Amino acid sequence: MASNAEDQQNQQGRHQEVGHKSLLQSDALYQYILETSVYPREPESMKELRELTAKHPWNIMTTSADEGQFLNMLLKLVNAKNTMEIGVYTGYSLLATALALPDDGKILAMDINRENYELGLPVIQKAGVAHKIDFREGPALPVLDLLIQDVGGVIGYDNTLWNGSVVAPPDAPLRKYVRYYRDFVLELNKALAADPRIEICMLPVGDGVTICRRIK
CATH class of the missing domain: 3.40.50.150 (Vaccinia Virus protein VP39)
Incomplete structure (x- = not known):
């Protein structure tokens, strides 16, 4: 039987594999999505x-596997x-x-x-x-x-939730590149929400995907 330390090490390894692409609070739940519906259907x-x-x-x-599956489905739809x-x-x-x-x-x-x-x-x-x-x-x-x-058509913006940093307080301990680009992501999200030329839908898939449909 694995010790608690071994369990934690296994979870950390798994988190490194998928966690940076998941905005879900539970790595186990994200892993369940991958193993149940994403990886079994992922083309070789x-x-x-x-x-x-x-x-x-x-x-x-890189784009996460669940987001790749989502994009593939959306394009077909x-x-x-x-x-x-x-x-x-x-x-x-x-x-x-x-x-x-x-x-x-x-x-x-x-x-x-x-x-x-x-x-x-x-x-x-x-x-x-x-x-x-x-x-x-x-x-x-x-x-x-x-x-x-x-x-015209549909535009998908990736990384619009930017590692969840869009709701982090100003003094939050963020990685340098996350902090550097956060303001640009916030500015983009604000601009998309206010743009009368498009309809939008922001989804917590991968690192955040905002789907836009041009209406004007």
Whole structure:
């Protein structure tokens, strides 16, 4: 029988695996979601890319498996055919998107770092969906400025609850990068809530996802 110390060590290891992506108060409950409905249905290619990304030093930037499943389902529900992805990293959510789109679907994928994208590209190619992806290295805003007049549909903003720090008191002990970006996240959330051009729905999935539908 495992000792209490061993139990705590096992829980800490599990927390490192999934906890930073979960806003649930119970790691056990989040693990239940993953093991019951996410991992059993996760495509083999997505599992391979998730495990590959876990070895990368910046792995905290990856999309969580439950959020990947959510995005895949959402895209199918709205019959999406053309999408954009701003911030690709190694491509886990990009792969979730590509698998959801029809064979003639297209994804405009933008990131300032091609090296990270190319780390996951062999997995995407093996999954047979690389032909749907138009990857462009560089900042996204110049491209978006050209498209803004024609862009409608649904937009999903990731990380809008930012490790739960959006409700942390000013003197809370936060990691440096969390504290640095928190004000930007708060500003974005405030702007989205006040924007009359869109309807919004903020969900506690992954690190927080805000779904926006353009109405004007």
